[in-house]
Amino acid sequence: xxxxxxxxxxxxxxxxxxxxxxxxxxxxxxxxxxxxxxxxxxxxxxxxxxxxxxxxxxxxxxxxxxxxxxxxxxxxxxxxxxxxxxxxxxxxxxxxxxxxxxxxxxxxxxxxxxxxxxxxxxxxxxxxxxxxxxxxxxxxxxxxxxxxxxxxxxxxxxxxxxxxxxxxxxxxxxxxxxxx
Numbered sequence: 001x002x003x004x005x006x007x008x009x010x011x012x013x014x015x016x017x018x019x020x021x022x023x024x025x026x027x028x029x030x031x032x033x034x035x036x037x038x039x040x041x042x043x044x045x046x047x048x049x050x051x052x053x054x055x056x057x058x059x060x061x062x063x064x065x066x067x068x069x070x071x072x073x074x075x076x077x078x079x080x081x082x083x084x085x086x087x088x089x090x091x092x093x094x095x096x097x098x099x100x101x102x103x104x105x106x107x108x109x110x111x112x113x114x115x116x117x118x119x120x121x122x123x124x125x126x127x128x129x130x131x132x133x134x135x136x137x138x139x140x141x142x143x144x145x146x147x148x149x150x151x152x153x154x155x156x157x158x159x160x161x162x163x164x165x166x167x168x169x170x171x172x173x174x175x176x177x178x179x180x
Contacts, residue, residue, distance in 0.1 A: 008174045011167055012097050018175055029170050030084070033099055034164045035083035040101055044063075044151035045077045046092075049111065053129065053135035057107070071107045079105025080147065099163065100150040112145040 008017050018026035052058035052071040060070055080103050086095040103112045111132060120126035131141050136146040152159065 008171055008178065010096075010171075014167055014171055015097055017169070022054065025173075026171065029166060032166050033163055034082055034158060036166070037099055037111065040155065040159060041080055041082055042149050043155075044080045044101060044147050047150050048077045048080060048108070049135055051074060053111075053131045069107050069110065071111075072105075075105045076103065076108035079103045079108040101132050101148065101152060101177065103145070108147075112147055113140065115140045116143070122146060 003135070008014055014029075015026070016018070018029065050073050052073075054071075057071040067177075080101070083100055083102055084097055085100045085102070087098045088095050103109045114132050115129040118125075120129045138146045138150060140146060
């Protein structure tokens with residue numbers, strides 16, 4: 001954990017300072033930031049598929065996927081949520097904290113990310129990814145997901161600005177205290 005002395009800069013240091021010295025302010029800031037994310041969660045949930053892109057994915061089996069990875073549209077919608085997590089910075093081993101839009105449902109996570117690393121191994125894998133791409137209309141490139149990316153894309157500048165203002169306001173408040 002970095003030492004917090006002198007001046008606070010960035011989200012990581014702000015969260016560290018607040019966690020150590022001002023839990024109430026941390027809760028208030030997170031509540032505001034999650035409020036901004038609430039609209040994105042609602043948008044993403046509205047974009048979630050209402051039926052399985054593959055007919056067999058919605059039926060329980062005794063196979064390797066069993067019922068844990070069963071495609072349940074309601075569970076996929078409720079699995080979409082925001083959270084604070086860490087992300088690795090591009091071309092670096094540095095990890096930064098960030099507010100993320102995720103799908104915590106296992107089948108939803110598969111729908112969201114299938115095709116990120118490969119376009120499928122073997123005929124069945126390629127067909128599976130192609131079906132999801134046809135259903136969503138999105139080919140996953142890099143670390144983007146399908147539902148989350150689509151929900152955030154149009155509003156990304158507006159959301160980033162709102163969140164930056166909240167964090168910057170807190171940084172200014174902390175630095176004012178540290179300077180006193």
